[in-house]
Amino acid sequence: xxxxxxxxxxxxxxxxxxxxxxxxxxxxxxxxxxxxxxxxxxxxxxxxxxxxxxxxxxxxxxxxxxxxxxxxxxxxxxxxxxxxxxxxxxxxxxxxxxxxxxxxxxxxxxxxxxxxxxxxxxxxxxxxxxxxxxxxxxxxxxxxxxxxxxxxxxxxxxxxxxxxxxxxxxxxxxxxxxxxx
Amino acid sequence: xxxxxxxxxxxxxxxxxxxxxxxxxxxxxxxxxxxxxxxxxxxxxxxxxxxxxxxxxxxxxxxxxxxxxxxxxxxxxxxxxxxxxxxxxxxxxxxxxxxxxxxxxxxxxxxxxxxxxxxxxxxxxxxxxxxxxxxxxxxxxxxxxxxxxxxxxxxxxxxxxxxxxxxxxxxxxxxxxxxxx
DNA sequence: TTGTAGTTTCAGTATATCCTGAAAATACGA
DNA sequence: TCGTATTTTCAGGATATACTGAAACTACAA
Numbered sequence: 213x214x215x216x217x218x219x220x221x222x223x224x225x226x227x228x229x230x231x232x233x234x235x236x237x238x239x240x241x242x243x244x245x246x247x248x249x250x251x252x253x254x255x256x257x258x259x260x261x262x263x264x265x266x267x268x269x270x271x272x273x274x275x276x277x278x279x280x281x282x283x284x285x286x287x288x289x290x291x292x293x294x295x296x297x298x299x300x301x302x303x304x305x306x307x308x309x310x311x312x313x314x315x316x317x318x319x320x321x322x323x324x325x326x327x328x329x330x331x332x333x334x335x336x337x338x339x340x341x342x343x344x345x346x347x348x349x350x351x352x353x354x355x356x357x358x359x360x361x362x363x364x365x366x367x368x369x370x371x372x373x374x375x376x377x378x379x380x381x382x383x384x385x386x387x388x389x390x391x392x393x
Numbered sequence: 394x395x396x397x398x399x400x401x402x403x404x405x406x407x408x409x410x411x412x413x414x415x416x417x418x419x420x421x422x423x424x425x426x427x428x429x430x431x432x433x434x435x436x437x438x439x440x441x442x443x444x445x446x447x448x449x450x451x452x453x454x455x456x457x458x459x460x461x462x463x464x465x466x467x468x469x470x471x472x473x474x475x476x477x478x479x480x481x482x483x484x485x486x487x488x489x490x491x492x493x494x495x496x497x498x499x500x501x502x503x504x505x506x507x508x509x510x511x512x513x514x515x516x517x518x519x520x521x522x523x524x525x526x527x528x529x530x531x532x533x534x535x536x537x538x539x540x541x542x543x544x545x546x547x548x549x550x551x552x553x554x555x556x557x558x559x560x561x562x563x564x565x566x567x568x569x570x571x572x573x574x
Numbered sequence: 575t576t577g578t579a580g581t582t583t584c585a586g587t588a589t590a591t592c593c594t595g596a597a598a599a600t601a602c603g604a
Numbered sequence: 605t606c607g608t609a610t611t612t613t614c615a616g617g618a619t620a621t622a623c624t625g626a627a628a629c630t631a632c633a634a
Contacts, residue, residue: 221530228533231524235540238517245510247428249622260543263535268581278624283582304579304632312539314546329426336419343412349402352409354444358493359416362441365495430592449611459594464612485602485609 232261236275251277252285256294256310265298265307293320319377330370337363413442417456432458433466437475437491446479446488474501500558511551518544 236257243253254275259266266274272282286308289295294317298307311317340359344352417438424434435456440447447455453463467489470476475498479488492498521540525533 224528224530224533228525228528228530228536231521232536234524235517235521235536238514238521242510242514242517245428247426251622261536261539263532279581280583280625281623284623287582306580314542318546329423333419333423336416336423340412340416340419343415344409347405347409349405349409351444352405355409355413355416355442358442361495365499432592460611461595461613462593465593468612487611 232258235261249285251275251281252288255282255285256289259289259295259308259310260312262310265309267305267307269305271308292324316380319380322373322377326370326373330366330373334363334366334370337366413439416442430466432456432462433469436463436466437470440470440476440489440491441493443491446490448486448488450486452489473505497561500561503554503558507551507554511547511554515544515547515551518547 236254239257240250240254243256244250255271258271258274268279268282268286271277271286272279275282286295286297289310290297290308293311295308295310298309300307311320337359341356341363344356344359347353347356417435420438421431421435424437425431436452439452439455449460449463449467452458452467453460456463467476467478470491471478471489474492476489476491479490481488492501518540522537522544525537525540528534528537
């Protein structure tokens, strides 16, 4: 019986640990390709695959990072809404747990990136359009045309994402899939 | 008549130049939030709003950057397919022009990010799932469950994006919009 | 109020990333 | 073939970003 053979259990623990490490490391790499700092992505990965909430010290220990680093990135993740802090009664320290529902995670990320990056980009574009408004030259016409096209596109994207993310339900996209040829 | 008043024309040129600079600068900032290096985003912005193709020297001059920098980033943009090089007959130097159709730009970026980042991420996840395959502990079960959920989600996203981007036509998304509540 | 566990901040340092400039390589016309 | 215009490469320097570690701060219990 596997469950009671100490050697087999130890071997399994090692394999799991390796798999977890792989996941955390690689998720960090993937995150940095999308403009998220490596450590923040790694902490997030760690919390996603950890059933129970962890303390700052546990995160530090697992990832071999300093207290300051762990602290700041946990705060940042909390700011995104991807991580919640949990206070257990009778205990003084703070625990952290990740939102584990993949669709909810997706919605949070989309909403935040919309708010932090897409909206500001649209504002920048509008500002540029305004600055060139009324200019007569052909170069100005070309500039205005391009920036307007970009602006309209981003507004459309913003609208689509809003709708996709609105219901907090994962049913819409799979359903819409049927219609997409 | 505005067109023939030298002073008015000069003033307009200044305003346009300011608007163009603003756009290039801000686009660089936006790009870096999405994991694209600032200069590459700026060169891309510059080429988008410039009606005719530019040489490496012109790009260097406009953005005040070195030859090496301009060269490498132009190559990178060419690699993404966002910029094409144009050779004019009788001339020896290379000109560069950006794809200007916004929807095509979007399709190119989505295809490339799918290929470079989403696919590899899916492979990483599959690898992690395999590594933990068959392990008995509850922690292992939790790990497997989470990574599988993530993997399935990303495969779905990959599929949706493939379909959105397949036709090279901007008609599908606006059409699908009607169905999204 | 004092002691202590826990949290927060941040100056200084380390590291990753990007950029420069010049030399080497290449392409092409004479 | 040689000379010149153009492109390519890349070592070294510059800059931006992230991380550490320790001190300051806070909250709470005794």
